[in-house]
Amino acid sequence: MTGQFIAFFVLSLLAIGGAVFMISFTRVVHMVVALAFTFLSIAGLYVLLEAEFVGMTQILVYSGAISILMLFGIMLTRHDASETKERKGPFKYIVFAAIAVFFALVFFGIQSVQWPEEAADYSKQxxxxxxxxxxxxxxxxxxxxxxxxxxxxxxxxxxxxxxxxxxx
The missing domain is CATH 1.20.5 (Single alpha-helices involved in coiled-coils or other helix-helix interfaces)
Structure with a gap:
């Protein structure tokens, strides 16, 4: 277990968690904060991949984009005090099962890929x-x-x- 692996694991969990929270939240401001966590963790993944320029561009561009998104979301939505009710019934379980199947397919697909033995050297570019x-x-x-x-x-x-x- 190297530090790079632990950083990758933490950043990937933050990216996935931010995306899931962004979909599940109902308030616009909470959605934007979750999206910001996703974008920042993706920028961290770029830095881990030694693409520092792309990582910094991700932070600069998407921090501006998040503020614009927040502005659009607040201006174009109605802000009623009433909360939306959760759906009852089997819908929640069907969605959870579909997500679990998708995760299993992606996991086994990634595990079956034959990766090259040595990494490419991009330090000269x-x-x-x-x-x-x-x-x-x-x-x-x-x-x-x-x-x-x-x-x-x-x-x-x-x-x-x-x-x-x-x-x-």
Whole structure:
């Protein structure tokens, strides 16, 4: 048992737990916090894989995305004091059984993969430089279109929230 294995185990449990909590919570703020735990633990997994640039980009991009998501969620949902009722009956057990079967399939699928004996050596490549070259030569137009799309969505959410406030 190495420290890297323990860190991987803890980060993977945080990622899976954050995703499960995000799905199961009913309040928007709780969902966003669970999603933040998932994103931060995935960034930690990237750092463990020696992809520090991707890990730091994950933190920078998704911390901004989480704040925007929280803004959208609060502006576009109604905040009633009533809580939703849980479903009764066999639904909960069927979902649990389906998740257990999926987990077993993924686990045995991963265990049956033949992994290469020696790891690839990426220490001679400059990943940040290669990402920059690809981003600003081949993918500059999609990159800018996504930023414009996010800006339009933010302005639209503000307009919708303002109309709802004026109607009341």
């Amino acid at each position: 400059n990943n940040v430089k290669e990402i920059g070259i690809q981003m600003f030569t081949n993918y500059v137009i999609p990159f800018e279109l996504v930023s414009v799309l996010l800006l339009v969505a933010l302005v639209g959410a503000i307009i919708l929230a303002k109309k709802e406030a004026d109607d009341q």
